[in-house]
Amino acid sequence: MTSAPGNAVAERYDLRVPRYTSYPTAPHFSDAVDEATYRDWLGSLDAGQELSLYFHIPFCDSMCWFCACYTKIVQRYEPIHDYLGVLHREIDLVADALPARLCARHLHWGGGSPTLLTPEDWLSLIGALRRRFDVADDAEIAIELDPRDTTAEYVAALATAGVNRVSIGVQDFDSDVQAAINRIQPFEVVERVRSWLRRHGIDRVNLDLMYGLPRQTTAHVLDMVDKAVSLDPARLALFGYAHVPWMKSHQRMIDEAELPDASARLEQLLAASERLQQHGYHAIGLDHFARPDDELSLALEQGRLHRNFQGYTTDEARVLLGFGASAIGQLPQGYAQNLSPLRDYRRHVEEGRLPIARGFRLSPDDRLRAEVIERLMCDLGVDLKVVCDRYDRSVAELTSSIDALASLVDDGVVHVDDGHISISERGRPFVRLVAAAFDTYLATGQKRHSRAV
Numbered sequence: 001m002t003s004a005p006g007n008a009v010a011e012r013y014d015l016r017v018p019r020y021t022s023y024p025t026a027p028h029f030s031d032a033v034d035e036a037t038y039r040d041w042l043g044s045l046d047a048g049q050e051l052s053l054y055f056h057i058p059f060c061d062s063m064c065w066f067c068a069c070y071t072k073i074v075q076r077y078e079p080i081h082d083y084l085g086v087l088h089r090e091i092d093l094v095a096d097a098l099p100a101r102l103c104a105r106h107l108h109w110g111g112g113s114p115t116l117l118t119p120e121d122w123l124s125l126i127g128a129l130r131r132r133f134d135v136a137d138d139a140e141i142a143i144e145l146d147p148r149d150t151t152a153e154y155v156a157a158l159a160t161a162g163v164n165r166v167s168i169g170v171q172d173f174d175s176d177v178q179a180a181i182n183r184i185q186p187f188e189v190v191e192r193v194r195s196w197l198r199r200h201g202i203d204r205v206n207l208d209l210m211y212g213l214p215r216q217t218t219a220h221v222l223d224m225v226d227k228a229v230s231l232d233p234a235r236l237a238l239f240g241y242a243h244v245p246w247m248k249s250h251q252r253m254i255d256e257a258e259l260p261d262a263s264a265r266l267e268q269l270l271a272a273s274e275r276l277q278q279h280g281y282h283a284i285g286l287d288h289f290a291r292p293d294d295e296l297s298l299a300l301e302q303g304r305l306h307r308n309f310q311g312y313t314t315d316e317a318r319v320l321l322g323f324g325a326s327a328i329g330q331l332p333q334g335y336a337q338n339l340s341p342l343r344d345y346r347r348h349v350e351e352g353r354l355p356i357a358r359g360f361r362l363s364p365d366d367r368l369r370a371e372v373i374e375r376l377m378c379d380l381g382v383d384l385k386v387v388c389d390r391y392d393r394s395v396a397e398l399t400s401s402i403d404a405l406a407s408l409v410d411d412g413v414v415h416v417d418d419g420h421i422s423i424s425e426r427g428r429p430f431v432r433l434v435a436a437a438f439d440t441y442l443a444t445g446q447k448r449h450s451r452a453v
């Protein structure tokens with residue numbers, strides 16, 4: 001080892017690599033997976049298969065300049081109401097294509113801002129879903145909340161619908177940083193939502209925080225962490241701001257001169273991470289923190305942590321069905337993504353077609369590499385022999401990937417010993433780079449990604 005991982009490494013590895021919420025990642029999906037493929041995949045699911053369901057609500061009432069999610073700004077409710085009608089119809093189309101009435105264990109509403117739905121529409125959507133799917137009594141029912149749109153009435157509706165986990169979008173509490181990202185949201189707004197959730201017994205609360213934002217300093221980030229912890233969340237996500245203006249043109253509103261550089265980002269990440277651990281949270285994978293008694297911490301300890309399109313999860317159902325424009329599903333055969341343009345999504349559903357735009361059919365080699373990458377992203381280590389045995393392959397077939405780790409080994413990011421790969425604690429921020437060594441599509445894909453740290 002020539003040096004401990006630190007700022008020099010951050011600058012040297014100022015590479016752009018995926019976050020690996022899937023392997024292969026979404027930019028490699030193609031139209032080789034279409035409606036017929038998806039219908040076939042749905043029809044071949046086991047009648048006892050447990051499901052995760054994801055619903056995408058692609059609307060917000062104002063644009064946050066940092067946002068990398070698929071959303072559309074609306075000032076009227078009508079487009080949202082119309083969209084919900086289409087979503088109801090899509091639920092029927094998908095349920096009709098399944099071999100039996102299946103049971104969901106995890107439900108997740110993301111966006112955009114699901115909080116823009118009226119409580120009545122929200123309850124009617126849950127009703128439509130329950131008409132076509134069973135929902136396990138102990139199912140995790142989760143939703144992303146924009147605290148600026150959330151009312152006491154809305155939280156009451158969530159409780160009535162059985163919601164038991166919420167993620168509150170915070171980003172940063174500092175007003176100057178908030179001005180630079182067009183998201184004015186005083187601490188008191190989040191605190192108020194937290195108290196409504198407590199009153200209604202929704203105690204599984206995640207907060208989404210970010211570092212690497214314009215005007216953010218390490219002092220801001222530490223203050224943000226302390227304020228976030230005072231709200232007593234079970235989990236926190238600490239996302240590095242992904243600046244991808246070539247994909248998200250509104251990010252051009254952010255002054256690049258105000259963005260922290262690679263070493264400042266790393267300093268922010270390390271400072272926040274240390275402070276969170278001082279507050280008693282466990283570090284989970286790339287960007288999550290959880291209380292020791294939270295299911296995410298327990299899953300990590302027991303080797304049951306997973307990663308899917310929503311990030312880190314305890315979800316063990318290996319089938320995820322995505323509903324709504326741009327939503328991505330994962331089935332035993334591969335991935336399928338819905339059409340993103342709202343008009344196209346709507347037209348397909350109204351014509352009675354499953355609105356699939358593209359996807360990816362997994363080869364045996366993809367499955368092996370997907371598992372290696374998932375273990376690295378979750379456990380910061382993997383025993384290649386154990387994984388290769390499961391796929392009837394030999395570790396020798398991964399030699400070029402192992403060799404690609406050489407400079408990360410020299411830098412003390414990762415240790416390789418007889419097929420055991422382990423990322424050092426100080427190498428944690430670079431886990432995406434270790435995973436990327438096993439990605440055979442990265443070099444050929446010529447896709448641009450956000451910074452690795």
Ligand SMILES: C[S@@+](CC[C@H](N)C(=O)[O-])C[C@H]1O[C@@H](n2cnc3c(N)ncnc32)[C@H](O)[C@@H]1O
Binds near residue numbers: 144169239241242
């Ligand atoms: C899918 S968004 C929806 C949250 C909700 N609309 C809100 O604003 O509160 C979920 C989270 O993704 C994170 N996020 C969005 N854009 C990002 C970016 N460019 N880089 C890193 N994280 C991002 C933010 O922390 C955000 O809270």
